[in-house]
Amino acid sequence: MELKGNNVAVVGMGSTGVAVAKFLVDRGAHPVCYEQKPASSVRVPGALERGITMVDGWDGRSLESGGLVIVSPGVPLALPGLQAAKARGAEVISEVEFASRFTDRKIIAITGTNGKTTTVTLLGQILNNAGRNAGVGGNIGTPFIELVGNDSTYSLYLLELSSYQLEGIVRFRPWIAGLLNITEDHLDRYKDMNDYARSKLRIFMNQSVDDYAVINAEDRYTIKNKRTIKSRPYCFTTERKTRRGAYYKNGDILFVDGAGHKTSFTIDNPSLAGMHNVQNVMACIIIARLLDVPDEVIRETVHSFRGLAHRIQLVAEDNGIRYYDDSKATNVDAVIVALRTMPSPVVLIMGGRDKQGDYAPLAGLIREKVKLLVVLGEARDRITAAFRDIVRILPADSMESAVAAAAAGASPGDSVLLSPACSSFDMFRDYKQRGDVFASAVRQITGRATHEGL
Numbered sequence: 001m002e003l004k005g006n007n008v009a010v011v012g013m014g015s016t017g018v019a020v021a022k023f024l025v026d027r028g029a030h031p032v033c034y035e036q037k038p039a040s041s042v043r044v045p046g047a048l049e050r051g052i053t054m055v056d057g058w059d060g061r062s063l064e065s066g067g068l069v070i071v072s073p074g075v076p077l078a079l080p081g082l083q084a085a086k087a088r089g090a091e092v093i094s095e096v097e098f099a100s101r102f103t104d105r106k107i108i109a110i111t112g113t114n115g116k117t118t119t120v121t122l123l124g125q126i127l128n129n130a131g132r133n134a135g136v137g138g139n140i141g142t143p144f145i146e147l148v149g150n151d152s153t154y155s156l157y158l159l160e161l162s163s164y165q166l167e168g169i170v171r172f173r174p175w176i177a178g179l180l181n182i183t184e185d186h187l188d189r190y191k192d193m194n195d196y197a198r199s200k201l202r203i204f205m206n207q208s209v210d211d212y213a214v215i216n217a218e219d220r221y222t223i224k225n226k227r228t229i230k231s232r233p234y235c236f237t238t239e240r241k242t243r244r245g246a247y248y249k250n251g252d253i254l255f256v257d258g259a260g261h262k263t264s265f266t267i268d269n270p271s272l273a274g275m276h277n278v279q280n281v282m283a284c285i286i287i288a289r290l291l292d293v294p295d296e297v298i299r300e301t302v303h304s305f306r307g308l309a310h311r312i313q314l315v316a317e318d319n320g321i322r323y324y325d326d327s328k329a330t331n332v333d334a335v336i337v338a339l340r341t342m343p344s345p346v347v348l349i350m351g352g353r354d355k356q357g358d359y360a361p362l363a364g365l366i367r368e369k370v371k372l373l374v375v376l377g378e379a380r381d382r383i384t385a386a387f388r389d390i391v392r393i394l395p396a397d398s399m400e401s402a403v404a405a406a407a408a409g410a411s412p413g414d415s416v417l418l419s420p421a422c423s424s425f426d427m428f429r430d431y432k433q434r435g436d437v438f439a440s441a442v443r444q445i446t447g448r449a450t451h452e453g454l
Helices: 015-026 080-087 095-100 116-129 144-150 163-167 193-204 220-224 275-290 295-304 332-341 360-369 380-387 399-409 431-446
Strands: 007-011 030-035 053-056 068-071 091-094 106-111 134-138 156-160 176-179 212-216 232-237 244-249 252-257 262-266 313-318 321-325 346-351 370-376 392-395 415-418
Touching: 007 015, 007 080, 015 030, 015 095, 015 144, 068 080, 068 095, 080 091, 091 095, 091 163, 095 144, 095 163, 106 116, 106 193, 116 134, 116 156, 116 275, 116 295, 134 144, 144 156, 163 193, 176 193, 176 275, 193 220, 212 220, 212 275, 232 275, 244 275, 252 275, 262 275, 262 295, 275 295, 313 431, 321 431, 332 346, 332 360, 346 380, 346 399, 360 370, 360 380, 370 380, 370 399, 380 392, 399 415, 399 431, 415 431
Parallel strands: 007 030, 007 068, 030 053, 068 091, 106 156, 106 176, 134 156, 176 212, 212 232, 232 244, 321 415, 346 370, 346 415, 370 392
Antiparallel strands: 244 252, 252 262, 313 321
């Protein structure tokens, strides 16, 4: 792809957009960068700022560019300006699609509503412990374009991909694509669950019989569309045997290579507790075995893996009460996983920016396990309406007041759990800041801290 001397539109100037702009400048292109926020709030290095044209306060409508528009993940492709650019013949693509055109390394890509960060992090550790020098990024940490632009020594790339990133792919083709699960999420962006599922399934769309698909045999949206996947499937399941892939039996994971050979793996790590993590580990084992990683490296890495921050992370224990940060639980299914993991009784903190999902699937677990529900953020009225008849509910105006209310309502033996079921953007920069503020508020009350992930 020829870039030198060309004008290229970059839409969205978060970390991904900034990385794209730098890549373009380094290759002699002229980025025209569009951002809805004021330029003063965009963090652009001074040296880069001199090489770009910044259009701040962009309203999503007018977009003047050349023939290429690169869109950051948080920007909906349905914006009028992007649709108009397509109509006049411009190529409108995601950063992931753009980056993939500048490497011939093999790509492993993983998506799913829940579990993808844990899976990619664990798999990255497995591969690098095996000496594979994998470039790990995408929706987790480093943008793909930054990996491609900064280091040509990677032997392969391991990417976490969101549905937003997959919306804008055209030719992107991972050698191994993994789809962990599809559950209700982002219905503020997609018209229905089928629309959301289609965006996830795009991860397989350019694969051929020379590639691999790692899929959840228990996920109804994936199985319903299995016939559209052209690559070689490896399934994982906790409910039954599979001919090729991984399944769960008597506490162990069995990997089956399709030729009748089985290998057993045991998860003896409290940081990977719960059946959701069994599925995550299964996906890692399948992909690692496809890459000929020695079994002992897989076992040792799984055994030593520490849980992720903000994912059912124990941040403090005081007077017999445990405080857990599950800020990364931004949808209902993730909260279900967290509540199933928690011993009863639970004081639950929920709320944030509403994604227009259905809270009803939580009702049974809330009735069974939750003694007090503290609600905050833009979604608190909807959450209150969903559960007012089954649990005592207290509203809060800030995370600090929510933690104070939760602590006051908890007794020795209880768990206080932040598991919001919502995005963080009404009150916080991201889920990480939300979790950090929660942990800080807990420590103000308890003065004690520990760090463990479940």
